[in-house]
Amino acid sequence: MKIYRTSCGLIVESSAGYSRLEISWDSLFEEENLAAMLQEVLITADPFDWNDDVEVLAPVDSQEVWAAGVTYFKSRDARMEESSATGGDNFYDRVYEASRPELFFKAAGWRVVGPEKSVRIREDSKWNVPEPELTLAISRDGAIIGYTIGNDMSSRDIEGENPLYLPQAKTYDGSCAIGPCILVNSSPLPSGSVIGLEIERAESLVFEGQTTLAQLKRSPEELVEHLFRETSFPVGCLLMTGTGVVPPSDFTLELQDRMSITIDGIGTLSNTVAG
Numbered sequence: 010m011k012i013y014r015t016s017c018g019l020i021v022e023s024s025a026g027y028s029r030l031e032i033s034w035d036s037l038f039e040e041e042n043l044a045a046m047l048q049e050v051l052i053t054a055d056p057f058d059w060n061d062d063v064e065v066l067a068p069v070d071s072q073e074v075w076a077a078g079v080t081y082f083k084s085r086d087a088r089m090e091e092s093s094a095t096g097g098d099n100f101y102d103r104v105y106e107a108s109r110p111e112l113f114f115k116a117a118g119w120r121v122v123g124p125e126k127s128v129r130i131r132e133d134s135k136w137n138v139p140e141p142e143l144t145l146a147i148s149r150d151g152a153i154i155g156y157t158i159g160n161d162m163s164s165r166d167i168e169g170e171n172p173l174y175l176p177q178a179k180t181y182d183g184s185c186a187i188g189p190c191i192l193v194n195s196s197p198l199p200s201g202s203v204i205g206l207e208i209e210r211a212e213s214l215v216f217e218g219q220t221t222l223a224q225l226k227r228s229p230e231e232l233v234e235h236l237f238r239e240t241s242f243p244v245g246c247l248l249m250t251g252t253g254v255v256p257p258s259d260f261t262l263e264l265q266d267r268m269s270i271t272i273d274g275i276g277t278l279s280n281t282v283a284g
Contacts, residue, residue, distance in 0.1 A: 010047055011190040011276070012037070012155070014123075016064035020057055021047060022190070028054035034070040037191075038146070038245025043154040044195045067123035067187045068146070068157055071244040074121060074185055076142070076161055077232050078111035080251030081224050110227055110235055113175060115161065115249060116185040127283035129183030130262055134164035137262045140252035141206040141270040143198070143222065145229055146191045149245045151237040153229060155191035156198055158270050158278040159249040162186075186280045187247065194274075197229070198222060202273040206254045209267045216260060220253030 011022040012030075019030040019037075028051055040046045122128060130137040144159035162185065168178035192198075205219040229250060236248060262268075262282050271277040 010044065010193045012047070012068075012193060013190045014066045014068045014070070016062075016066065017057070020059070020063070021051060021054070023047075023051060025051070027057040027059050029057040030054055034068075035072075035244045038072065038148050038154070040154060041148055041150055041152040042195075043148075044193045047193060065124050065189050067118075067121045067126075068189075068191050069118045069121050069187055069247055072118050072246050073114065073242065074116040074118070074144075074159075074187065074247045074249070075236060076113055076115040076159075076179070076249040077227070077251045078113065079105045080110065080227050080232070081220065081253030105226065110232055112232070112236055113179065115179060120182060120185060122183060122186045122280065124186075124188040124278055124280070126186065126280060127183065128160060128162050128186050128268075128280045129181070129283050130162070130264075131164050131167070131177075131181055132284065134167050134178075135261065136166035136169075137162065137164050138256050138260065139163075139206065139208070139262065139268045139270070140249075141204055141254050141272075142249040142252050143202075143204060143225075143229075143272060144187060145233065145248045145250065147233055147236075147242070147246050147248060149242055151233055153197075153233060154245075155193045156272075156275060157187055157191045157247070158189070158272050158275055159247070160186040160268060160270055160278060160280060161249050161252065183283065186278060188278045189276050192275045198274060203271075204254060205271045207269045207271075208256070208262070209269075210263060210265075215266075216256050218254040218256070224253045225250060 140161040146155040164178040200223040208216040
């Protein structure tokens with residue numbers, strides 16, 4: 010099943026079609042077994058006629074969005090490269106090998122943009138990239154209740170100048186896109202699930218790359234366990250799990266670039282770049 014947060018309320022896509030739910034978004038994150046709850050409420054839910062007037066919103070309301078870094082070998086190499094000139098290159102190698110993962114706050118719910126909305130690049134940055142990431146929907150009790158797609162926009166030159174600048178490189182208005190839905194599964198996604206990224210400029214493809222969940226060094230469950238060790242989330246949270254797709258070091262985003270991130274089983278999240 011897939012659940013969408015839309016301008017018409019909560020819409021569930023199942024084998025029977027679309028149905029509208031008369032519940033709040035935040036209440037979903039009270040469930041430890043969201044799949045079972047949805048199966049039950051769909052029995053009496055009203056059918057929904059999806060049309061062009063339906064606007065798909067980011068699948069986040071009161072939830073915080075967090076992110077994990079250096080969870081793929083490709084990401085480790087990229088961050089070592091961007092930090093080498095300032096002597097911080099071995100910093101990320103040590104994070105990759107450490108037992109404790111890198112976790113950081115990414116965005117409040119109101120800063121997150123949804124499908125077909127504009128993300129931003131910072132005016133004080135000259136090297137900006139998208140980071141396509143499997144994103145976990147996590148209940149207030151720490152259960153993974155679903156999966157979605159995240160675009161963790163990153164200013165690589167700011168982060169590379171000094172690791173302590175990470176919050177400025179990662180957290181700013183328009184730095185996070187999530188969507189288009191939450192895939193609610195009773196079992197984890199297959200390790201062979203593909204994460205793909207395409208970037209178009211003036212309708213021409215300027216970058217494409219992909220990875221699989223098999224390349225993720227730390228399991229989703231391990232990341233969630235560390236996140237919830239000393240931090241509570243009364244209305245649940247979302248956690249980006251890191252990127253294994255990194256454009257080359259001579260690439261930077263430009264205004265009006267269009268990014269499309271696709272993950273097997275979930276769908277595609279597309280956004281354009283604004284200033």
